[in-house]
Amino acid sequence: MAKSNETLLKVRGLKIEGRSDETWNQIVNGVDIDLNKGEVLGLIGESGAGKSTVGLASMGFTRDGCRISDGSVEFDGIDLVGASAAVKRGLLGKRIAYVAQSAAASFNPAHKLIDQHSEGPTQHRVMSKAESEKDGMELYRKLRLPDPDNIGFRYPHQVSGGQLQRAMTAMAMACRPDLIIFDEPTTALDVTTQIEVLASIREIVEEYDTAAIYITHDLAVVAQMADKIKVLLKGDEVEEADTRTMLSDPQKDYTKSLWAVRSFQRPQKPHVATDATPVISVQNVTAAYGVVPVLHDVSFDIHQGRTVAVVGESGSGKSTTARCITGLLPPKQGHIEFDGKAMPLDYRKRSKDQLRQAQMIYQMADTALNPRKSIGEIIGRPVEFYMGLKGAEKRRRVDELLEQIELEPSQYYNRLPSELSGGQKQRIGIARALAAEPKFIICDEVTSALDQLVAEGILKLLAKLQDELKLSYMFITHDLATVRSIADEVVVMKDGEVVEQGPKNDMFQPPHHPYTDLLLSSVPEMDPDWLTNLLNERGVDNIGDAAVGKMS
Amino acid sequence: MGSILRIIAQRLALGLLTLLIVSIVIFVSVNALPGDFAQAILGQGATPEAVEAFREDLGLNRPFLERYFTWLWDAVRLDFGTAFSQAQFAEFAGGAAGTGLGTVAEMLGPRFSNTMFLAGVTAVIAVPLSLMIGVLAALFRNSIFDRAANITTLTSISSPEFFLAYVLILLLAVMNPLLPSLSVINNDMSFSEALKVTLLPALTLTLVVTAHMMRMTRAAIINLLASPYIEMARLKGVSPMRVIVKHALPNALAPIINVIALNLAYLITGVVVIEVVFVYPGIGQLFVDAVKNRDIPVVQACCLIFAAAYILLNLTADIMSIISNPRLRHPK
Structure with missing residues (x-):
């Protein structure tokens, strides 16, 4: 990946307060982010670490009951904290886009996918409706959605979760933004579905050289997606390093403890006596x-x-x-x-x-x-x-x-x-x-x-x-x-x-049943080359739902 | 689409069943009313023979079930029989009872169309108005506008109807003589003339029904504003107005439609006070008079029409809610 050294997003000393029990409590205590054009930052941490809040704040957006109390968010030279609502609306969707955790809940149930897709480009006057629809079908094809020419004319409830998540990525891409915030986009998906979505997100982000902030709690996933990783804990930054360094040589104890989580394993017990009565x-x-x-x-x-x-x-x-x-x-x-x-x-x-x-x-x-x-x-x-x-x-x-x-x-x-x-x-x-x-x-x-x-x-x-x-x-x-x-x-x-x-x-x-094999091979590993190797080894048509389809 | 048609057919059948049950309730309860029409008309001094003859003449002495089914069968053919009061006059005039003069259908017909006209004019003003105020109140929630809209509509719904009517008469008929204060309407009037005399009662009723519909619109929309898809629309840079109208409103329609239906039903069945104030010849006044006179066929016919209006409007609301839901409109 060729990276320019042009800074796209600069966040300094970002502090965010959340309102609970009638008082404002600080939930993010001063986070800095530097993101260059075309770069992918992985933001990881446990629930309550403030990942989503930071992700949304880097779009200049806070949810109801939250406010940015201090710090600056500068996107391509524009100060998003002080910007008027109209200026921010002009950027959102057009130059900064968002992919939510649950695509099923984040697509409006009342409208067809393609109408929601073309809303951004037409509202921002980037494309006409017809152009945007055509472009949408092209993106659907690139993201390997089945029947890309017609799937957009369905309603969200008529499309599966993994497909919706890809349609949402396509929607985020609709105006060809400079920055996309991915907020846990695969957390709600099955492993075999997740792998397809990961592969297509990575491919399309590379193709259009889009910068991204990838928020997740899954370390193995972030290892596949990000160029560098920032670890958050209860609103504080723990450390940041490029992906390989972070995986091989974490500095802080908290990061090490995260890395060590998967070590708990019970030994295999001896076989059950053949004449024992099962409970x-x-x-x-x-x-x-x-x-x-x-x-x-x-x-x-x-x-x-x-x-x-x-x-x-x-x-x-x-x-x-x-x-x-x-x-x-x-x-x-x-x-x-x-x-x-x-x-x-x-x-x-x-x-x-x-x-x-x-x-x-x-x-x-x-x-x-x-x-x-x-x-x-x-x-x-x-x-x-x-x-x-x-x-x-x-x-x-x-x-x-x-x-x-x-x-x-x-x-x-x-x-x-x-x-x-x-x-x-x-x-x-x-x-x-x-x-x-x-x-x-x-x-x-x-x-x-x-x-x-x-x-x-x-x-x-x-x-x-x-x-x-x-x-x-x-x-x-x-x-x-x-x-x-x-x-x-x-x-x-x-x-x-x-x-x-x-x-x-x-x-x-091994040997496994082919389905067991697919399940096992779809679980992301901490190796940053895992997804690349798997795709090289199997090809895009032999992972995820496509492979499941071939089995039945 | 097949499933929608099936649901609609199901609802229609249920509606008819409800109407049948209501017809039984009406018939039983009207017959259980204390007092007797024959006795009431002929007075205290009437001999038992005279009362008996009068009852026989009107068919009041036949068995209960027979009367019910005769009435039901006639009602199905839209023949509501002859009003007792009219029957008597016809007899005095030398004609036979029920020869066509003064049937209930003839009495109710023009009254009913007047009521429908008033309800229609009110609906055309009130429904778009409340939707608009509701959407704006949701858009500028907690602003001065929102509070003013809430206070105004709540005040108007809390005031007695006749009071609102008099205030409007004072403002629009007495101080600024724009509209007539009496809504005397007849068949010879042109549409615009009829509209002009109906406007004042229609405006009064608008004040009465707007609050419900406006507040439900506001609440249903605000209820959805925390949904992820609304956040998504905002994060796409969509304008606040478009977020509400395009993204929230279509998903909030079902409860709004139901409240609209309830209020429209009220316009058909519950506007006696307004009719009295404006001397508007609607069905409500007729109904009250008929109850007073023990004019059983008229009471029964009115009840049946009111019940049918409620059922039909709620049925329409149900069907429209179903149609507004894409999950039902486009099954997987």
């Missing part, structure tokens, strides 16, 4: 939502003290399998055995004791905890319901559970969920599941909404609890790094069928 046995389960079939003949066993990771992309039937096991969705065919005995298919027909044995932990701890109940009530409820404990006994049991999840009982008993961090809420979710004293817990994407360091803490806690209490886990995830760290056995699902299953070590060694 949960899913046998030939076929299920449907109404008339739409979702699961086809799914079978697998989960043994005592083991973790079975169920992996697959969205829509592959992972969560539906969990719903069948818990009896929320009675299967059409097949049955569920618990300790060798068939359970009623419908949860309404199960006894309290049968219900107690299978508990769930959810992905979004935020929505899974009643916001109006205190922690003590949330955990106390299943203690009373299943165990029949009351009064002081109940309190003792809740304290014990809080200690198990490593939260100080006296400090947390009376708090509300809103007074906890994301990781702590997830711990409460775990304690609530443990309160029923189950043998088996379903963990549905329990770490995917958490930052990597926090997620690792949760995984370690789950591993510790498993060893202490001989728990069995069904671990639903799409993140193969999580699988590698915690699973004993792996079940790979695709389109409602089990594609492959076996012990973890076998799954990560």
Whole structure:
């Protein structure tokens, strides 16, 4: 990549305040950015680090309830902090564009893609509507969207997530801006979809020599995309260096800890005795939502003290399998055995004791905890319901559970969920599941909404609890790094069928089923050459959804 | 498109079913009203034989179910029977009851078209006006304009209707004699003449219905302003007006349409006070008179028309909300 030395964006001492509880609190404490034309800066950090806020502020934009309190943002010689709204409107979309995290939410549901695409160019009088539409189709073709001449005439809900994310990149490109802010553009996508979007973003940014700020929490992703990386922590800059230096030789402890996250790994446990009775046995389960079939003949066993990771992309039937096991969705065919005995298919027909044995932990701890109940009530409820404990006994049991999840009982008993961090809420979710004293817990994407360091803490806690209490886990995830760290056995699902299953070590060694191979190869690695090598090795038509399409 | 037609057909069928149920409710409740038309007309001194003969003449002594189905079947053919009051006069005049003179349909027809005319004129003024004020209030939210619009519309909806009417009469008919204060309307008038006499009651009703529609428009739009796609539109450099009209409004239509429908239904069914103040010959006054006189066929016909208007307008609102949703208009 040829880089000019012309500075495009210069941010100095940027301080941003956010309004909460009637007061202004500083959330970004003086960040500097220098970006040359055609350069890509990776902005990484955990949630709350201020990445998005900084990204938007470098467009001269703050969300409602935020304000730039100090510092300067200079874009190509224009001061964006002091500029009038009209001046900023003239730049936004035309010279500075934005790609949002969720394309599905950021496209207006009421208008066709192409109309939204051509809005920027026509409003900024860069192109006529017809020209812009033609150019849009050209961009769709470059971004390898299927049927580029017609896809623009669809509404957002008629297009898949990965395609929408590429259409949004095309929309950002519509006026050929000098700078694009990518705000976590692939975080909401499946790995196999992500890789295609990454490849097309990188290609088009290079082709038009666009400068970009790439915001993400995924280090492996940023390693593929950025020329240099800046690490943020709670509104402060930790360090900045070019990508290779940053990966091979991080200076600060915090950066090193981020880099080290993926090291937690449990050893493979010995094989289960062939005559052992599984705790949960899913046998030939076929299920449907109404008339739409979702699961086809799914079978697998989960043994005592083991973790079975169920992996697959969205829509592959992972969560539906969990719903069948818990009896929320009675299967059409097949049955569920618990300790060798068939359970009623419908949860309404199960006894309290049968219900107690299978508990769930959810992905979004935020929505899974009643916001109006205190922690003590949330955990106390299943203690009373299943165990029949009351009064002081109940309190003792809740304290014990809080200690198990490593939260100080006296400090947390009376708090509300809103007074906890994301990781702590997830711990409460775990304690609530443990309160029923189950043998088996379903963990549905329990770490995917958490930052990597926090997620690792949760995984370690789950591993510790498993060893202490001989728990069995069904671990639903799409993140193969999580699988590698915690699973004993792996079940790979695709389109409602089990594609492959076996012990973890076998799954990560070839030979694989072609789909497992695709999943594994799509997970970004920390090597900055990974994407380039993969594309050279496989070709653009053999990655992502294109490759999945060839399989079926 | 197939699914939309199916939904519309479904709603239509449901609407008809609702109307049928309402017809039962009307018939039962009107019959349960205390007092008896025959007794009321003939007075305290009437002999039981006279009352009985009178009842027989009007068919009041037939079994309940038979009367209901006869009435329903006639109503389906838009024959609402003969008004009791008219029937009597016809008899006194020597003619037979129900020979065509003074049927309920004939009584209601012109009144109903007057009501529809008033509602129509009001809707043509009020709906675009409230949408416009609502959009502007959302655009300049929390500004002086927004507050003034809110205060004005809330004041006008909180004031009694007759008070608003008198204020307008004072301003536009007495102090500045622009419009007539009495809205006497008849079939011989040209459209512009009719419009002129209807304008004052229409303006009064506009003041009454604007607040709801304007505030719902404002709220529905502001509700959407935090959505990611609105932020995206702003970050594309789209002007604030265009953000609201082009990006927020199309997604806010469903609740707005529903409030509009409710207010239009009110214009057809609930404007008795305004009719009285302006002596406007609408259906509301007729309805009140009929209740007072125990004129059962007229009461029933009015109720049925009101119910049909409510159901039809809400049905239209439902269908328009469905059509405004691209997910339903263009399924995957």
